[in-house]
Amino acid sequence: MSGYRYGSYHDGPDPLAPPYDIREAIDAMGDSMLEGTGPAEALRELLRRGLPGDRRRRGLDDLLRQVRSRRQQLRGSGRLDGTLEEARALLDRAIGQERAALFPDPSDDARLREAELDTLPQDTAQAVRRLSPYQWRSPEARQTFEELKDLLRRDVLDAQFRGMKQAMTNPDPAAMQRVKDMMSALNDMLEKDARGQHTQEDFDAFMREYGEFFPDNPQNLEELVDSLARRAAATERLLASLTPEQREELASLMAQTMEDAGLADEMARLGSALRQRRPDLDWTGSERMNGDDPMSMGDATTALEELADLAELEGALRQDYPGARMDDIDEEAVRRALGRQAVDDLAELRRIEAELERQGYLKRRGGSLDLTPKAVRRLGETALRRVFAQLEASRKGDHDQVDAGQAGELTGASRPWRSGDEQPIDVIRTLSNALRRGGAVAEAPRPRVRLEVDDFEVLETERRTAAAVCLLVDLSYSMALRGTWGSAKQTALALHTLVASKYPQDAVQIIGFSNYARELHPTELAGLDWDMVQGTNLHHALMIAGRHIDKHPEHDPIILVITDGEPTAHLLRDGRSAFDWPPSPETLELTLAEVDKMTRRRATLNIFMLADDERLVSFVEEVARRNGGRVFAPTPERLGEYVVRDYLRARRGGR
Known part of the structure; x- marks a missing residue:
């Protein structure tokens, strides 16, 4: 050991230091994004508000207020003559x-x-x-x-x-x-x-x-x-x-x-x-300048120079121009105008922005800011926690079907091992089988048990049914006008996270629809915004959902629809979308035809209405009559609770 020396590490950041804790920042961004904002806007809002929690740091809005106060103070400091x-x-x-x-x-x-x-x-x-x-x-x-x-x-x-x-x-x-x-x-x-x-x-x-x-x-x-x-x-x-x-x-x-x-x-x-x-x-x-005291020419020039610096600093702190970055803010200008504490606050905000990218939560692509799968998982967990906080513990339930199978909870029984089994080995029964067969070896230095293939037994588990889950989310402009789009996005994230984490055997697909319908992937879901177009093309959305169900014929189909309006668009044979208001008979006929197809697939459609328009109520009642599904009218705040609860109920085999 005499040949070794120990001291401080000087070749860059400490490789053994714990990573910078960015979770509070992600959760704060998630609060905005789950209300319907995009990643770039959510990041700007976080930087404006500052870092929450124990490591509270002032945001850009606080620094802006200081800058404006200093400008007002300077203007009242004297006269220029x-x-x-x-x-x-x-x-x-x-x-x-x-x-x-x-x-x-x-x-x-x-x-x-x-x-x-x-x-x-x-x-x-x-x-x-x-x-x-x-x-x-x-x-x-x-x-x-x-x-x-x-x-x-x-x-x-x-x-x-x-x-x-x-x-x-x-x-x-x-x-x-x-x-x-x-x-x-x-x-x-x-x-x-x-x-x-x-x-x-x-x-x-x-x-x-x-x-x-x-x-x-x-x-x-x-x-x-x-x-x-x-x-x-x-x-x-x-x-x-x-x-x-x-x-x-x-x-x-x-x-x-x-x-x-x-x-x-x-x-x-x-x-x-x-x-x-x-x-x-x-x-x-x-x-x-509106002060009373006369200023010397040098002092007046200094005041005007500082005012110009403050105006430039204010523009950088607003971050309201295309491609704005925290690196655009001159640290030395902040130090001159606001002091050392403001520089520390700015450094912390810069670190938040940098760490979100370095730790793989955000990525820049061209001029846009996108969430990574890691960030989507974090936001989905946050959304799911919110939903489960609303669910009553007695009504959370489970959805296991008791039957010997490959995955699920232990039943307490065991059976002989077969090739391909993935269940845990029942060690006690396996050793007992070997001993009854005479597999004990006594002449060895230490007693041993020789195992053969026929000795092995595995623990039985409850087999869980697999489901093909389709969540159809209305992206039309009316969702934003009614203030329901944020709740719909939060619900979609929560459901996707629930399925991916607790029921990975289920095949989940989230479909957004406005004038057209499209599958939404998790990485785009969190940053998704509503479509500023006319049309609620449930016809196209049900067609995509039907293809998903057909790909998984062995799965139980679960169809959940979130909308605030009756269908007003349908897909033509040439692939174009046709819009009519009030809805044309052709739109309603084609949409109900897809509902009938779902019924023949034994897929139940449960619809969550976010409005009580007479036309919408009439349409969903007809869907329920044809399909046998249920209709819910939750408030936007309780939408996630209703959807997740209905999914869990359906997974238990309820109607």
């Missing part, structure tokens, strides 16, 4: 300080200066441009005007580069030159990438040199472009969200600030490159 308001306030203060210094001076120069101040335009940007070469008499006014220019420089740059405000808190010529160098290097890198010459080493070198300007720490050029483009688009939307007068004033301030800083050309190059690389972003939209 904060930079303009602060710039005007600083400008007014500087002018006021200058006038205070000029007022005591009786010289002509002072009067000329006052006249110049009087003629300043109302537009803040134009006033700042006119005052840029002005020689301030008041030191306080000069300082206030410098504060104004610093504010504009910081806010305009911060609107383009997140976090630039902190970098430009105490600007000096060297700091501004570094900003120019950064923007020049950035534009060169983008142009090099456009020529197909950019490498990751180029990006890494750029970040080593200028990484402090990008606090979000992008890992490659694409991440950097995405961050800058989203911010630039948010700046454009900020301008579009202002009044025309505010927009013109702020745009002029931005242009003048960039020009004064020597960054106008580089900023134009950058803006053009970003637009070309990300034309999919919203560069022309606007956003309404």
Whole structure:
């Protein structure tokens, strides 16, 4: 043992870990599907509601509510014209300080200066441009005007580069030159990438040199472009969200600030490159902010950028577009908007979707989502549990015919073994036969018993009768309109599961009928939807059921029909369906002719009516008169109970 070491397994998922328990998710989907929804819709509903049970996780609807709440909160966080308001306030203060210094001076120069101040335009940007070469008499006014220019420089740059405000808190010529160098290097890198010459080493070198300007720490050029483009688009939307007068004033301030800083050309190059690389972003939209507090240009841009991210996240969380997948949701966007807990909830929802496919419950085929036989068995078991929960224990019954045979419960008797027998060996009788024959061997080291073929006996069992079961389910549009389609599908699943699990010797066939009839296989049954067509072609359904019975002449025939309307369609000789409303005499005659054929086959038709229309009642009474079957009128909630109970009764030989 000294040559072995033990430690944690690092080569992927733990191969000995128990499988992820997905049963709660399947059962939750089953609740929707047994009510009539398809697999894709049931999965979407599960992901919207979240995971039930002990491992409760919020669903997409909960995350959507959080996103919408955050958007509403952001819209009420302030006004977009904060930079303009602060710039005007600083400008007014500087002018006021200058006038205070000029007022005591009786010289002509002072009067000329006052006249110049009087003629300043109302537009803040134009006033700042006119005052840029002005020689301030008041030191306080000069300082206030410098504060104004610093504010504009910081806010305009911060609107383009997140976090630039902190970098430009105490600007000096060297700091501004570094900003120019950064923007020049950035534009060169983008142009090099456009020529197909950019490498990751180029990006890494750029970040080593200028990484402090990008606090979000992008890992490659694409991440950097995405961050800058989203911010630039948010700046454009900020301008579009202002009044025309505010927009013109702020745009002029931005242009003048960039020009004064020597960054106008580089900023134009950058803006053009970003637009070309990300034309999919919203560069022309606007956003309404209804808060009271003024926001700086950088903060307003950040708010609009976050609002755009939230709008995009909301679209992904809705999952209401063709081919939507959980993988479409940006985990980093969820983390930024909603926090770590939301990321964990999203990861759990993603795992549900992935595990349903990995563990073989769902499979994607083209653009559709289908259930596998494994999932159908699980849903059938759920449907059967629901049905048996309604049945009274005293009325569940059994359907064994006491007779020596090959399968069933033990009778307590035994008989000699015959070739082909599958019954269990009666060990005591077999050994007793050998001993009576003298098969004991005493001279061996240990006593033994030598067995011969004639010594063997097998335990007798009760032979169970086999049945050919046909369940005919109405798929017509009226089933959906009356809200009975989900109950019919649940009943079909429950019956199929009951036959397959408890009575495997029975041959079961489920037939759906609307304008035409067709056999329904278990894998399509759970995800089946009603047919939006006209016609209740019971004639065709009985023809298919008759062929099933004829294939199993040694089986007892059981025919169960679920419908909410009288026959309104029949099959023509050329295979087309003929529809008439009210039902034509030919439709009724051909359908009743198939009923008569079933009667000659000694097959009893029991009909479960889900409506009490006069025409339907009249038709089923005629079927009962001709065939001797029974008519039931259950509520949709008790349909499964009625059908399963009737099947069990028929299997016991009842009428």
